Amino acid sequence: MNLWLVLAGNSVAFGGLLFLLSAGFSLIFGLMRIPNLTHGSLSMIGAYFGTSLIAAGCGFWAAAIAAGIGVAILGGLIERLLLRRLPGAELAQVLVTLGLSFMIADLCLMGWGGDPIEIATPPVLRGATLIAGVAFPTYRVAVITVATVIASGLWVLLERTRLGAMIRAGVDDPAMARVVGIRVSRLFTIVFCLGAGLAGFAGVIGGPILSVYPGLDQDMLPLALVVVILGGSGSLVGSFVGSFVVGFLYNFGQAMLPELAYVVLFLPMLIVLVLRPQGLFGRAAP
Amino acid sequence: MTALVLDDLEKSFGGLRVTAAVSLAVEPGERRLIIGPNGAGKTTLFNLITGELRPDRGSIRLFDREITRIPSRRRAHLGLARTYQIITLFAGETLLRNVTLSLLGRSRLRWNPFVRLGRQEALIAGARAALERVGLGHLADRPLGQTAYGERRRVEIAMALAQNPRILLLDEPFAGLSIAERRDVQDLLAAIPRDVTVVMIEHDMDVALDFAEQITVLHFGKVLVEGTRAAVVADPQTKEIYLGE
Amino acid sequence: MRWLALSVSLVLLATVPFWVASDYYVNIASQILLYAVFALGLNVLVGYTGLVSLGHAGLFGIAAYAGAIFINGGADHLIAILGALAATLLAAAVFAVLTLRGTGLGFVMITVALGQIVWGVAYRWISITNGDNGVSIATRPSPFGLSLATAPGFYWATLLVFLAAVVTIAIFVGSPFGASLRGTRDQPRRMNALGYHVWMIRFLAFLFSGLWSGVAGMLFLYYNQFVSPQVVALGASAEALLMVIAGGTGTLLGPIAGAALVVVMKNVASAYISRWNLVLGAIFVTIVIFMPEGLVPGSVRLWRWAVDRLHPRDVEPGRGARQKSGA
Numbered sequence: 001m002n003l004w005l006v007l008a009g010n011s012v013a014f015g016g017l018l019f020l021l022s023a024g025f026s027l028i029f030g031l032m033r034i035p036n037l038t039h040g041s042l043s044m045i046g047a048y049f050g051t052s053l054i055a056a057g058c059g060f061w062a063a064a065i066a067a068g069i070g071v072a073i074l075g076g077l078i079e080r081l082l083l084r085r086l087p088g089a090e091l092a093q094v095l096v097t098l099g100l101s102f103m104i105a106d107l108c109l110m111g112w113g114g115d116p117i118e119i120a121t122p123p124v125l126r127g128a129t130l131i132a133g134v135a136f137p138t139y140r141v142a143v144i145t146v147a148t149v150i151a152s153g154l155w156v157l158l159e160r161t162r163l164g165a166m167i168r169a170g171v172d173d174p175a176m177a178r179v180v181g182i183r184v185s186r187l188f189t190i191v192f193c194l195g196a197g198l199a200g201f202a203g204v205i206g207g208p209i210l211s212v213y214p215g216l217d218q219d220m221l222p223l224a225l226v227v228v229i230l231g232g233s234g235s236l237v238g239s240f241v242g243s244f245v246v247g248f249l250y251n252f253g254q255a256m257l258p259e260l261a262y263v264v265l266f267l268p269m270l271i272v273l274v275l276r277p278q279g280l281f282g283r284a285a286p
Numbered sequence: 287m288t289a290l291v292l293d294d295l296e297k298s299f300g301g302l303r304v305t306a307a308v309s310l311a312v313e314p315g316e317r318r319l320i321i322g323p324n325g326a327g328k329t330t331l332f333n334l335i336t337g338e339l340r341p342d343r344g345s346i347r348l349f350d351r352e353i354t355r356i357p358s359r360r361r362a363h364l365g366l367a368r369t370y371q372i373i374t375l376f377a378g379e380t381l382l383r384n385v386t387l388s389l390l391g392r393s394r395l396r397w398n399p400f401v402r403l404g405r406q407e408a409l410i411a412g413a414r415a416a417l418e419r420v421g422l423g424h425l426a427d428r429p430l431g432q433t434a435y436g437e438r439r440r441v442e443i444a445m446a447l448a449q450n451p452r453i454l455l456l457d458e459p460f461a462g463l464s465i466a467e468r469r470d471v472q473d474l475l476a477a478i479p480r481d482v483t484v485v486m487i488e489h490d491m492d493v494a495l496d497f498a499e500q501i502t503v504l505h506f507g508k509v510l511v512e513g514t515r516a517a518v519v520a521d522p523q524t525k526e527i528y529l530g531e
Numbered sequence: 532m533r534w535l536a537l538s539v540s541l542v543l544l545a546t547v548p549f550w551v552a553s554d555y556y557v558n559i560a561s562q563i564l565l566y567a568v569f570a571l572g573l574n575v576l577v578g579y580t581g582l583v584s585l586g587h588a589g590l591f592g593i594a595a596y597a598g599a600i601f602i603n604g605g606a607d608h609l610i611a612i613l614g615a616l617a618a619t620l621l622a623a624a625v626f627a628v629l630t631l632r633g634t635g636l637g638f639v640m641i642t643v644a645l646g647q648i649v650w651g652v653a654y655r656w657i658s659i660t661n662g663d664n665g666v667s668i669a670t671r672p673s674p675f676g677l678s679l680a681t682a683p684g685f686y687w688a689t690l691l692v693f694l695a696a697v698v699t700i701a702i703f704v705g706s707p708f709g710a711s712l713r714g715t716r717d718q719p720r721r722m723n724a725l726g727y728h729v730w731m732i733r734f735l736a737f738l739f740s741g742l743w744s745g746v747a748g749m750l751f752l753y754y755n756q757f758v759s760p761q762v763v764a765l766g767a768s769a770e771a772l773l774m775v776i777a778g779g780t781g782t783l784l785g786p787i788a789g790a791a792l793v794v795v796m797k798n799v800a801s802a803y804i805s806r807w808n809l810v811l812g813a814i815f816v817t818i819v820i821f822m823p824e825g826l827v828p829g830s831v832r833l834w835r836w837a838v839d840r841l842h843p844r845d846v847e848p849g850r851g852a853r854q855k856s857g858a
Contacts, residue, residue, distance in 0.1 A: 035640060085820055090636060091583060095776065095819045098585075098769050102812030110806060218765065222647050229640060259658065262651020266644050273641050274632045336724055362726030374721045376714060387714050390707055391725035399708040399739075406707065449725070 005134045007251055013140035015247025016147030017209065020202035021220060022227040023154060023239045024195025030171040030234015031191050033090050037097040038078065039199055040221030041104035046071040046200025047212040048112045051119055060122040060204075068201030075196025079189050087185075101217065109214050119207030139208055146205060150198070151240055158236055167191060171234040223250065226269045287350050289314040289453055289483040295334055295344035297327075297507075304330045305341070306507035312453075312500075314349075315480040319498030319515075320487045323527055326504040328487045329371060332455050336368050337361050349452065362391060365452030369442040369459060371487075375430055381441055382426040385413040388445035416448035417441075420474055436467030443474060447482075454478070456486040460493050468493055495519070503527070544690060548683035557682040558754075563794045564686075564693040565750035570774040570786035571700050572743025577772070578780030579704060580736045581716030582630075583639050585768045586646030590626065590741045592763030593649060594619040594748030599666040599758050600659070608672035615752075616745050622649075623741025627734045646768050653760040665759030668752065679753065689750055696743055701783055703739065712736050773811065777818050779828040 021043055028036045046067040053063035078100060086092045121139045128135035158164035169177040170187050178184050203212070210216065223246060231242025246265065253264035290312040297305035304327045312318045320328050333339040335346060337358030345354045348364055356364070376384050386403070389412050390396045404410075417423045420440040425433060430441070439459060446454055459475070460468050472493055478484060488494035501518040503511040511521045518524055547560050573587050598615035606614065630641045653660045660666065671679040679685045703709050714722045715729045723729050752758055761767065770793055778789025793811070801807040824832070 033636065035636065082816065082820065089823075091639075092819050092823060094636070094639065095772070096816050099773075099812040099815030099819065102766075102769070102808045102815070104812075106806045106809035106812070110809075222643075222765075225640070225643065229644075259656045260652075261655055263648055266648045266651065270629065270641070270644050270648070273637070273644065274629055338720065338724070358723050359726050359728055362724060368724060370721070374718050376717050378717070383710075387710060387722075388725055390710065391722070391727050393707075395707045396711050396727060397708055399703050399706045401707065402702075402705050403707045403710050404705065445725075 002134060005132075006136075007255055008248070009131075009134070009136045009140065011248040011251040012244065013137075013143050013209070013247075014251060015244035016144040017202060017206045018223055018227055018247055019147045019240055019243035020150060020205060021199055022224040022231075022243055023151070023236065024198035025224045026228045026231065026233055026235065026239040027167070027191050028195040029228055031167060031174075032083075032093075032188050033174075034083070034093045034097065035225065035228075036192075036195065037094060037221065038100045038104065039097075039195070039224055040217030040219075041101040041108070042071050042075060042196050043199040043203040043206075043220055044212070044217040045074070045104050045108055045203070047119070047203030047207050047216065048108050048117070049200070050204030050207060051112070051117045051212055054119065060119075064201050064204035067204045068197040071200025071203075072193040072197030074200075076189055076193045078196075079192040083188075083192070084185070101221075105214070105217055112212075114214055116211050116213035118211045119204065121208040143205060143209070147243075151236070154236055163190070222266075226265060229269050230272050287314065288312065288347070289316065289349060290335070290485070291345075291347040291350075292331075292335070293345045293347070295331070295346065296342045297330060297334060297339060298342055304507050305334060308344075308504075308507070308509055310502055310509060310512065312483055312485060314483055316483055317497055317499045318483075318485045319494050319501045320485065320504060321489070321491075321494065321501060322504035322510070325506075327507040328504055329457055330507075331504070332368060332457055332487065335455060336366060362449065365450075366455070367446040367449040367451035367453070368455035369446050369457055371457040371461060373435075373438050373442060375438060375441060375445075377430055380427050380429050381417060381422060381433065381437075382410065382413055384430060384441055385416050385445050385448050386410055388448045389413055389416070392449055413448065416444045419447065419477075420444040421470065436463050436470070439463060439467070439471065440474065443471070447478070451482060453483045453485065456484065456488075458487055458489060460488060460490045472496065545687075547690075548686055554682040557686050559794065559798050561682070561686045561689045561754060562798070563791045564689045565747050565754060566771075566774065566794055567787045567790040568693055568696045568750065569744055569747035569771055570778070570790045571696055571783070572740050572747060573771050574775045574780055574786040575700065575703070575736055575743070576740040577775050578782075578785070579709065579712050579716065580733055580740075582733065582737075583772070584630070584642040584740075585639055585765065585772060586626070586630075586642030586644075586649075587740075587744050587771055588763050588765075588767035589646040589649035590619055590623055590744040591748040591751065591767070591771070592653060592758065592760075593622045594745035595752040595758040595762060596653065596660060596666065598749050598752045599668050602668045603666065612672075612749055615749055616742065619741055619745030619748065620738060623738050623745075624734075626741065627737035631730060631733055631737070642768075643765065646763065646765060650760055650763045650765070653763050660760070663760060665757055667757040669756070671753045671756065685754065689754075692746060692750060696746065697783065697787075700743070704783070708732070708735075770811070773815050777814065779824055781824070781828060785828070 021039070025036055025039045028034060028039075049070050050063045050067040053066055054060065058066065082096055082100070083093050086096065125139045125142050127138050129138045129141050131141070158168060166177070166182045166187055169180070169182060170184055174184055203216075227239060227242040227246050230245060231238030231240070245268075249265050249268065250261070253261040257264055288311050292308055292310050295305050295308045296303075308331065320331065322328055330339065334341050337353070337356065341354065345352060347353065348361070348366060351364065353361055353364065376387065379387075386409060389409055393409065395406065395409065414423060414426055417426050420443055422437060422440055422444065425437065430438065433441070439462075443456070443459065446456075456475075459471055463471065475484070475497055486494065486497065495515060498515050501513065501515055502509055503518060503524055505527050510527070511518050511523050513521075548557050551557055551560065569587075569591055573584065576582050576584055576587075594615045597618040598611050601611035601614045602608065626642070626645050629645065630638050633641050654662055656662075671685065673679060674688070677684065679688050711722070711727055711732055715727065715732050719729050751762070774789035774793050775786050776789070777792055778787065779785030796810060796814070797807055
């Protein structure tokens, strides 16, 4: 019984982490119609950047935020200098993000070497907390909290601010949004920065759980893909729900059917893609 | 045997009723014109007839054969051909290749991966003949990208005629044409033999009225007025919806 | 002119082991040819059907793994090859049915998912695939008693398969079916209205494409005598796509050139440049942005531009410069 609870707890924590990673991906996919294949490597470079900051004496949270900002800037550069040159050519944009992911992964290897780097759990959050009589690692509880806070923040942004309304309009109908006067191209840059920044932040946050290693991007990207496809692109609720579904599938799959863990993970995504291409919460393609 | 019968055809998109209980019958060899203001549902009607859209209710019969459930690609083999409002030709290919593709669609040859298409003389000769019929034989080897808009419209018609259709649906064949080009197309249409039934959607009244024997007027998805050319033109409802025309 | 170029190329290709410096380079040539087969197969789908796949390494790998499993199970090479190709065709059929539910980006995403599932199985289903350790086979086949164990021997066998692929695909592309295929790429709606069965055409093209990916996979297995999950990773599919796009999708030469580029860069350049992925990614990005039609058509375009600069317009012998501005 205890094992299930621990597994469930880990799944929720992992789900929280996935949400941080995939919320940005979902927004980018929903608004710009590009599956941003650079997302995994952006998260990874954020994580590596965080390790350097921490090694230089920065506090954990400061490092996470700084990494987020750094990767957001990188994302902005990518969007303005590269993606902007291919307006509307979604396939070409996907290929560019693919090429970039190769480049960033290699840059990480060049900059930080091939050995995994551990990020220490911030001292305040070490140890365990008792919830319902079971001890959960305090850090994982913190991750869930951070994810929920960010989710709420994003929700407020999307539902209650003008920027959010513009983003939602752009997700629903970009052509119409332009006609109405929304500067869609500027929106693209903002959303890409936001998404990239969240990915970088998530990379550092995930550090104490996953550590940072070459290939982290290849491990994380498919998960973000599954979350967004299951949950529906452009839908915050979808990313939230999808993240936890994937968190559970991944952890329970690993524990119970280790040989078929990937099948357990990707089969639902495949089923959703085939039966309901817009995802559980997404909007049907126009 | 009636060439085309639409019975109580119904199509809605979300809350919008684009085709509202449309019934009409076209006799073999007839020249039917469908007119109506923008948004009347004319092209949707064509899409329902060709099978690109499925009706919510109602039936379609082609020469007394029920085709409502038959997929679009099979209807081409039953003698249905159409042209499009927006030119949808194969931009990178020559005129000859465009029309050849049209002919190929009706032939078993289209599944053959072994022989050279360039060697299929009967097929290619047929395509050349189809281009000759619309006066474009001399441009057969010209890439589509190097032809004028009026010529492309004629290629559209050549492709449809090459299918040897029993019913030809023309969606705004005069759109965007110069006066001279319009005359060419008019002559073309006049030369179509009577064993082909022609249904045309048009906006341009001058040329279309010449062509039509029977006219159906659509308005907000419904059949408003129907009858001979003289009757429809004189009808006060027609005048009303075409304010100022 | 074309026949001359083709004959010369053929002679050059056939004699590679004689004029190339060492076995190392002969092996590079073999790799180029086998990846060219893979790229040509992928191009049938990407270039001629208009469907971009980021999961084709999955089909390549299924062939290699199936072949390895058959061989290690005691089957002789012919049975193993046929078995592997049958498995690949079956997988391609399943892939096709699932991926054709989507169009455009949806199609791409489903191919990624399928590729990942194959990778996941290769990586985790250790009892069958030996996981990360991979599967090795002991010998290469000896068709008609000729040994393929040497570099030149294997090269000639690969060359024969490569030529068979080129000829077969060229016939396919020039056939009525090939024309139908390109038609569905350009105007699927119109093709439907003309009486073509668009889904079936795409399905068959997918199978044909998968078949050649499988052939390449078997060549790979025999070349390395080893297969591991790396072979079916997303990166491998991306490299294959790069080969097609870099070379140019609209031609037969394009994927071949693309394969040569990627293989040479990977093997030769990586001896001098240690960061191969960085270069690969950079080339990818540059080509997509600046030469989207690919290296071969793009180079042809540049060549024509340069020629036009040096010799303005056609001046036929016997006619004066007055003809310069004609038609």
